[in-house]
Amino acid sequence: MGEGRGFRPPFPSAEEVLRAVAALNRPARTDALLRALDLPRRDKKNLEESLYLLAAHHRLLRLRGGLWTLPDKLENLTGRFSALSGGGGFVTPLRTARPGVRSRKGPDARDVHIPVGQTGDAWHKDIVRVALMPGKGHGPSPEGRIVAVEERTLTEVPAHVQMRTGRKLFCRPADSRLPVAFSVDVPDGELPRQGALLLLAPEKQLASDLWSARILGDYGHEDSMAVQEELVKVNHQAPRDFSGAALAEAAALPRVFRQEDLHGREDLRRFPLVTIDGEDARDFDDAIHVERTPNGWFLRVAVADVSHYVRPRGEGRPGALDGEAQTRGNSWYFPLSVEPMLPPALSNDLCSLRPGEDRLAMLVGIPFSADGTPGEARFSPAVMRSAARLTYDELKDCLLDKKPDALALLTGQPDGQAVLDMLEQALALAALLRQTRARRGSLDLDLPEAACRTDEAGRVVWMGHRQRHDIHRLVEEFMIAANEAVARRLRDAELPFLYRVHPRPDADRLRSLFDSLAAAGLEPQGRNAARLRDVLDRAKGTEKEFPVSRLCLRAMPQARYQPDNEGHFGLASQAYCHFTSPIRRYADLLTHRALKTALGVPAGALPAGEKLRRVAEGINKCERAAMACEREMERRMGCLALLPHAGERFRGVIAGVTHFGIFVELALMPVEGMIRTEDLGDDYYDFDARAMSLTGRHSGVAWRMGQSLEVILSHVSLGRLEIRLMPLELPEPVKGGRRAGRRAGHEKRGKKRPEQARARRSRQRAARGSGTGRRGR
DSSP states (O other): OOOOTTOOOOOOOHHHHHHHHHHHOSOBOHHHHHHHTTOOGGGHHHHHHHHHHHHHTTSSEEOGGGOEEOGGGSOEEEEEEEEOTTSOEEEEEOSSOOTTOBOOOGGGOOOEEEOTTOOTTOOTTOEEEEEEOSSOOBTTBOBEEEEEEEEOOOOOEEEEEEEEETTEEEEEESSTTOOOEEEEEOOSSOOOOTTOEEEEEEEEEEETTEEEEEEEEEEEOSOSHHHHHHHHHHHTTOOOSOOHHHHHHHHTSOSSOOGGGGTTOEEOTTSOOEEEEOTTOOOOOEEEEEEEETTEEEEEEEEEOGGGTOOOSBTTBOOHHHHHHHHHOBOEEOSSOEEOSSOHIIIIIISSOOBTSEEEEEEEEEEEETTSOBOOOEEEEEEEEBSEEEEHHHHIIIIISOOHHHHHHHHTSTTHHHHHHHHHHHHHHHHHHHHHHHHTTOOOOOOOEEEEEEOTTSOEEEEEEEOOOHHHHHHHHHHHHHHHHHHHHHHHHTOOOOEEEBOOOOHHHHHHHHHHHHHTTOOOSSSSGGGHHHHHHHHTTSTTHHHHHHHHHHHSOOOEEESSOOOBTTTTBSSOOOOSOTTTBHHHHHHHHHHHHHTTOOOOOOOOHHHHHHHHHHHHHHHHHHHHHHHHHHHHHHHHHHGGGTTOEEEEEEEEEETTEEEEEESSSSOEEEEEGGGSOSSOEEEETTTTEEEETTTOBEEETTOEEEEEEEEEETTTTEEEEEESSOOOBSSSSSOTTOOGGGOOOOOOOHHHHHHHHHHHHHHHHHTOOOOOO
């Protein structure tokens, strides 16, 4: 029987649409799919709705140009997702592929850019599967879409209580990079108050952006340093408790060494070796002694012999301590606490070079001529006894400032006068070594560390720069000398160990750096890497010193551990390694084992070849994670310190320029805030990436790297770690334009981009709603 005129076949199901896409064997537009499915033109809208619905469930991908394809038709890889607070992010490919998914290895394993809206259900730090998009990516990075979450890695999420309904809480993560909310049932007990910070365990997905969760802990208010420190540890999954096996192995170690442990060791107990650390140091792993000789000096650096106690698995040793140390990679330092690489029984006791106590050590002895040239170093296992535990500031008072009270306190200790006399020689040798290193082209990136004070409630009441002086540099020079001596010895012995490598910056980065430096008024005499020291020397002591040092640091590759020697650009060293901190760095522990092997002292099997390379990758990853913790902690400290000071004025210097605004580093604290482009005045601004500047089209006002300015603190968001600033004055125009030096708040309004105007109106509405007026406009 023939079909009636009004008959329409049923619209294809989702599975039929997917089969049609797969059958085409190439990306297809909607019109091609209409023909493949034998659909009339009037069904195009329905088909598009079906396609977008399948894309929302990650079963289809929409490419540029309106093309549709299956995720499996593109190259897929797995990696760890790093979300950005504004949306999107990057995926770092894993070294080992998941079943059925390719993995990139080697130098081509670049991070994959994930645009905003293409992250799927992924959370920050998830292990995800990515489909790589064909064509040009995001700058040097390929572009991809997240098509599946392979592993949800966050098991604990700090979140704020935003709403209470009966005994149900609605919570938002404290980390703005997590695009979800949580519904929490509180069946009994006291309800957390609104705004409280909780630690939640996600349980079940209720909707695309809503999960159920249970409460693990209640932090209370988040305006204390302790709570912020805990947040950073959770956000970065910092190591916490040691395994039972590691603690048991540490507990089984003898509290005092045996007589046979001294066999073959040089006795250094007759020398007044001292440790020099910060006031809040928790482990002491190196001590120094300098002796004047007829031809110059003799430097002794004694380093805790951690490798005597922490052995790799084998020869009847469980290796639990070694495995734990390798997993942690390094100690993780925070303002109020430390997560050590080794259990406290070793890091704070058995291995720590505490004053007046005999300790096993490894000795590096280096003769230096009168002009600072090193002679042939000698190495030996040793036993030592620290004569004093000194701090940087104590020695500054004694050696640099010659304060009578400080001198009397030091010389009043046992062996105090001998220690003081030795340190005078040490100061002279360190100054000579510093000059020698400067002549060979070593860079002096003397960046300050953050320091803060808290009140009784743990709130930050002051934040500033931790002062560095020549006592810090004294210790650094001796550690560098010891590390270089060990690296040369192991290189010549051709033993497998990890170099500390700092590659030269590539030509493009150097070109961009020199353009930025020239814009800041620091054009070097010749554009090559060797001239960077001249630039740093010119900036030293000026308000540009710290921004310029950070700019140079960002232009260079990150230092790393690897088995192959490429030299250390920053130190201008031909061979360098880490040896002097085995209590807190696993790389140093490996170097100790290699040195013992070179000396014929049993230390366990050395990793080599691909195994050593994998160890290096793990250590590098841990180091980057610990550094990310430190950066976030400093940012949180800055936000806490500035929270009570909204509306106040600050001096600063422009430390960075982008198309969306300028970064200003405050003069009295190591904190950067942002002035957004729409807050720079009523004008169109053109961004010059080469000159690192924003220039007003109508006013001619130019904002450049290194400019000093006065700003007002507009807003601090602890949740977004955002510090918003407003300018209080305009810089000189490049040409013509408005009269320079006028207050930014008195400029005549001119043309403005639509998005800037919208942002302006949004802030005005927010200000009216909160009762906070806008300042500095």
